[in-house]
Amino acid sequence: MQFDLKRLLLRGPDYVCETFESDLSGCDWPGYRVDKPVSAEFSVRIKRSELYLSLRASAEVQGECARCLDPVSETIELEREWKVREDDLAGEDELPVDAKGVLDLDELLFEELVLEGPSLLLCSEDCSGLCPECGLKKAAGCTCQPAEEEAAPVDPRLAILRELLD
Ligand SMILES: [Zn+2]
Ligand SMILES: [Zn+2]
Incomplete structure (x- = not known):
């Protein structure tokens, strides 16, 4: 989903909250898959020309135990907030915003989930492997x-x- 931050800033309203589903199954995940659509909630509040962004999401990660190769699934809960100044909108490098001030929510969701995701999938902490x-x-x-x-x-x-x- 694309979200026009610039337009919101120019025309309002002061607060928007949207829920959406994002199919990220084709993304290049590190060592696991995210087959099911990710449900997310995105909101923006504008205060004195500053944007307060908030993103929550819950994603199910599927893969194999690194030791015994059993199928494993894990849920990642994400909750992130950002503050963006109007001047920073074009040159924002922490967020995937294009030159027109449009935020790529799917890309943002992917980037944040990778950071939050497991570095190693295990069926249990004490899996003795093969x-x-x-x-x-x-x-x-x-x-x-x-x-x-x-x-x-x-x-x-x-x-x-x-x-x-x-
Ligand atoms: Zn295992
Ligand atoms: Zn044996």
């Missing part, structure tokens, strides 16, 4: 024993040393 031997989940199914030192074949040179020590 067994390197059999590829099964360690928590369920794998019966491999951790490789013990005694089971490893003894180097013949070490065997001689060991005999000498005995």
